[in-house]
Amino acid sequence: MQLSRRAIPYTPFTKELAGATIALLSTAGVHLKSQTPYDVEGDNSYREIPGDVNPGDLTVTHAHYDTSQALQDINCVFPIERLRELARDGVIGAVAPMHYGMMGYTLRMKQVIEETAPEIAQKIEHSPTDAVLLTGG
Amino acid sequence: MHVQRAIEAAGIPTILITVEPGQSAQARPPRAVHPVNHGLGWPVGPAGAVEVQRKTVEHALACLVNPVEPGTIRTYED
Numbered sequence: 001m002q003l004s005r006r007a008i009p010y011t012p013f014t015k016e017l018a019g020a021t022i023a024l025l026s027t028a029g030v031h032l033k034s035q036t037p038y039d040v041e042g043d044n045s046y047r048e049i050p051g052d053v054n055p056g057d058l059t060v061t062h063a064h065y066d067t068s069q070a071l072q073d074i075n076c077v078f079p080i081e082r083l084r085e086l087a088r089d090g091v092i093g094a095v096a097p098m099h100y101g102m103m104g105y106t107l108r109m110k111q112v113i114e115e116t117a118p119e120i121a122q123k124i125e126h127s128p129t130d131a132v133l134l135t136g137g
Numbered sequence: 138m139h140v141q142r143a144i145e146a147a148g149i150p151t152i153l154i155t156v157e158p159g160q161s162a163q164a165r166p167p168r169a170v171h172p173v174n175h176g177l178g179w180p181v182g183p184a185g186a187v188e189v190q191r192k193t194v195e196h197a198l199a200c201l202v203n204p205v206e207p208g209t210i211r212t213y214e215d
Contacts, residue, residue: 008142013150017202067178069184075190076182130150131149131152132151133152133194134138135154136161
């Protein structure tokens with residue numbers, strides 16, 4: 001089903017936050033150092049980032065914002081350690097097993113709308129995830 | 138953000154932290170929060186500022202629980 005641009009899809013959050021599993025999705029160009037970097041000229045691909053990732057194994061590739069803060073501390077754009085702390089303290093239920101990175105700059109928006117976005121949505125839908133926290137660059 | 142709309146349409150609630158509210162508004166996000174003191178490259182908070190980052194994440198997650206009209210970008214000041 002294709003929603004019109006004017007319509008806003010909306011799913012109520014019905015769980016208790018303290019029992020909810022949360023995933024991250026960042027369009028700030030986050031990826032594992034071992035994964036292929038994004039093409040800064042435009043890239044609509046995405047990277048899967050495991051929930052138990054070592055933050056030191058993450059980096060950012062993006063040419064449209066100053067990445068110096070994120071390169072120092074990935075949590076500026078991908079707050080995985082903050083999420084773990086919230087899970088440890090019982091504010092949220094759990095950190096999701098998989099999180100997602102994108103670069104958020106593409107000249108092929110149609111492909112993002114028709115392919116990338118539905119593919120990520122389907123993966124999240126079929127994973128134990130109750131809500132997604134998104135961050136830009 | 139089109140991917141946010143797709144996830145929400147698939148039945149998973151979402152919340153966006155944005156430091157570009159004008160640009161984000163064009164994509165009509167289901168839920169969004171704008172930390173007004175944060176800048177491009179550090180939407181969650183400055184490098185090493187654990188408490189600031191944590192509060193931003195907590196505030197964003199609280200926006201899941203306390204809904205306002207879809208499409209509204211709420212401001213947040215820390």
